[in-house]
Amino acid sequence: MTDLYQTQRAMRNMRRAAMQRGVIAILDIGTTKIACLVLRFDGPALTDSDQVGPMAGQSAFRVIGAATTRSRGVRFGEIAQMNETEKAIRTVAQAAQKMANVRVDHVIACFSGADPRSYGLAGDLDLEDSVVTEQDIARVMAACEAPDIGDGRDVLHAQPVNFAIDHRTGLGDPRGQIGNRLACDMHLLSVDGAVVQNLLYCIKRCDLELAGIASSAYVSGVSSLVEDEQELGAACIDMGGGTTGISIFMKKHMIYADSVRMGGDHITSDISKGLQVPLAVAERIKTMNGGVYATGMDDREMIDIRGDSGDWEKDRRQVSRTELIGIMRPRVEEILEETRARLDAAGFESLPSQQIVLTGGGSQIPGLDGLAARILGQRVRLGRPLRVQGLPQATTGPAFSSAVGLCLFAAHPQDEWWDFDIPSDRYAAKPMRKVMKWFKDNW
Amino acid sequence: MQPLNRHANRAGRRDPAPSRWSYRMQRLWLTPVFRVLFRFGLPVFVVFGAIGLYLQDDTRRAALAQTFIDLREDFQARPEFRVSLVSIEGASPELADAIRARLNLTLPQSSFDIDLAAARARIEDLDAVEVAELKVRTGGVLQVDITERTPVMLWRTADRIDMLDAGGFRVASLTARSDRPDLPLIAGEGADVAADEAMAILAAASPLEARIRGLVRMGARRWDIVLDRDQRILLPAENPVAAVERLLALDQVQDILARDIAAIDLRIAARPVLRLTPHAQLQIRRAQGLEPPESEL
Known part of the structure; x- marks a missing residue:
């Protein structure tokens, strides 16, 4: 745990260095596409003027390079073939740098897979002298009982969500407050360590340095939930290619994240299997003609399945849109029902507000909001990422919500466990113990 | 059965990904220091290196210097710049002779070789000359305009008589007072x-x-x-x-x-x-x- 803590701290330092240099890259490694944005940080953020209120840090930077490419070697949001993924990362990194006309050394990456698991942690301690100091916060976080996150798993996020002093809870920043007992709730997200290692290796192979790493469910929630949704409680469902990420926000903190290992690629493969067409054709048909609600009109709308098999009969087939919807809908329902199950497991119904925001490339299926409303509850909307300066029009769709969220994450990261001081007693414990041992052994 | 269209017929599609080396090369090109070095430092280095290598040899250096000197001399020896005549104006004939002797120029000579300032100083050393103006006129003539000192009085000292101008500057000596009876004596x-x-x-x-x-x-x-x-x-x-x-x-x-x-x-x-x-x-x-x-x- 400590070495990961050190790694995360090193990444934070790297991010600070990148901020000083003013240029940082964003890498969203998805199952269907890899997107790379180059951000330039120039000058301090816009302070609130008449028109512009305090923003979520997106006025501090500007997107100067953007590139996206078809993902290769990624399955379920995890790197399956390293050299293929490395090539894809090289492609986007090169294109984005070319557009930005600047060399980027630091990159912040996000990925969707790796089986994220959420843990709620709680810890408390008696304050030494009634006033809460930084050291007390570090100690109360160290006092949180570490769950058994399993073998070979790493902590991706560990964010203090809530502080309580005596019986006052819901404190964002308890420093300087007076009380006897300080309690802390922490949200910890663990992922499969091997996936992170693969990602690190791929990025290192591209001569880039990792300045941060995030879960894409989290960052797409950051970008597509509006402020009051984040405050009152909402779930963001990022319907990606290989996985569907779920993140629940409350009081502007992520309190739960999970992912369903199903996504748009499964719909495509269903179409491919059902219509006996190659995956590329199935993808095209899905994007151009897909839907989840069939109407009488759709019976008459015939879709040409072009092909180049050489068999005239096979290449001239036509299907009605109703048939296509009939293939797609069960899979979409399955994804949404699985999502519903995850939300139920997380206790989403106990939140005060149960807003659900659908985002990600998969959310662009026509009629999805109606279907989702039937399965997930009435308060469903389709979310698009926040607008950021300089982002090309082509990359403002919901498919880029995690990339945009990662920009916001880069500009204004949430305090994590490793951003706080190391508790001083733990810091000194090991050397002191060594000295004691030496005395015991030699005297 | 063969696929009919020609795209599928090609042996695999071209990989859009850049190779590791081209990727690195592009990043190198985007490095500001490298770009400056390559676009400015390298040409400067090459040019100076080539010049340095060429000039390393003593004989080459000497030959280069000699070429330059020859060129200059050829240019200066052109007839357009040749001075073959000295014209003295504003001086009495005796003084003109004295000035000619004092100028001591071997004519014809290139106008670049004549040190007009020194010649002027030489002429103005003569007591009888108050101001001398030298200029090289077209046609190869060295024009010397002289303003003579006019004697206004005589100064008798123990051994000789000098003529003085209004400022008290010696103009010339006299052998006898009776040579210039018109001038007062001091x-x-x-x-x-x-x-x-x-x-x-x-x-x-x-x-x-x-x-x-x-x-x-x-x-x-x-x-x-x-x-x-x-x-x-x-x-x-x-x-x-x-x-x-x-x-x-x-x-x-x-x-x-x-x-x-x-x-x-x-x-x-x-x-x-x-x-x-x-x-x-x-x-x-x-x-x-x-x-x-x-x-x-």
Whole structure:
């Protein structure tokens, strides 16, 4: 745990260095596409003027390079073939740098897979002298009982969500407050360590340095939930290619994240299997003609399945849109029902507000909001990422919500466990113990 | 069965990903330091390196320098720049000869080789020349415009007579006073330094011009006017012209200078003093009865 803590701290330092240099890259490694944005940080953020209120840090930077490419070697949001993924990362990194006309050394990456698991942690301690100091916060976080996150798993996020002093809870920043007992709730997200290692290796192979790493469910929630949704409680469902990420926000903190290992690629493969067409054709048909609600009109709308098999009969087939919807809908329902199950497991119904925001490339299926409303509850909307300066029009769709969220994450990261001081007693414990041992052994 | 369209027929699609090396190369190109070095540093280095390598050899360096010198000399030796004649204006024939001798130019010569400033200094060394202006005129003529010093007085010293201009600067020497009887004469130590004062005194004393033999500078401090009949007028060190004017007024009224007086001392303005000749003194004493009259014998 400590070495990961050190790694995360090193990444934070790297991010600070990148901020000083003013240029940082964003890498969203998805199952269907890899997107790379180059951000330039120039000058301090816009302070609130008449028109512009305090923003979520997106006025501090500007997107100067953007590139996206078809993902290769990624399955379920995890790197399956390293050299293929490395090539894809090289492609986007090169294109984005070319557009930005600047060399980027630091990159912040996000990925969707790796089986994220959420843990709620709680810890408390008696304050030494009634006033809460930084050291007390570090100690109360160290006092949180570490769950058994399993073998070979790493902590991706560990964010203090809530502080309580005596019986006052819901404190964002308890420093300087007076009380006897300080309690802390922490949200910890663990992922499969091997996936992170693969990602690190791929990025290192591209001569880039990792300045941060995030879960894409989290960052797409950051970008597509509006402020009051984040405050009152909402779930963001990022319907990606290989996985569907779920993140629940409350009081502007992520309190739960999970992912369903199903996504748009499964719909495509269903179409491919059902219509006996190659995956590329199935993808095209899905994007151009897909839907989840069939109407009488759709019976008459015939879709040409072009092909180049050489068999005239096979290449001239036509299907009605109703048939296509009939293939797609069960899979979409399955994804949404699985999502519903995850939300139920997380206790989403106990939140005060149960807003659900659908985002990600998969959310662009026509009629999805109606279907989702039937399965997930009435308060469903389709979310698009926040607008950021300089982002090309082509990359403002919901498919880029995690990339945009990662920009916001880069500009204004949430305090994590490793951003706080190391508790001083733990810091000194090991050397002191060594000295004691030496005395015991030699005297 | 073969696929019919030609895209599928190709042996695999081209990989859009850049190779590791091209990726690195592009990143290198985007590095500002590298770009500056390559676009500016490298050409400079190459050029200077090539020049340095070429000039490493002594003989090459010498040959290069020689080429340059030859070029320059060829250019300077062109007939357009050749000076073959010296034209002196504003000088008397004797002075012109002296200037020619002083210039000492071997003509024809390129105008680049003539040091006009030094030549001018050489000419202006001549006492008779006040200002010399040298210029190379078209047609290969070195034009020398001379402003001569005009002698206005003579300065007699123990061993010679010099002609001085109005500023007291020596113009030339004379062998005898009678060569220039038209010029007034001054004498005495430091007389040349106060030549302008002497001119002013002489101008003031112009009514006496026929009688003045010259001015004598006494003790490098003040002037004496020496008249014929060995009369002397002792002028004060300060404001001698006013004293002369007073004397002239006195002379006009009392005809003082015609009398038998050896010297008139005007050094104290309030009290002019007359020194009589011994004969006059005797006459006065006799008139006063202090001396026995001269015997008729």
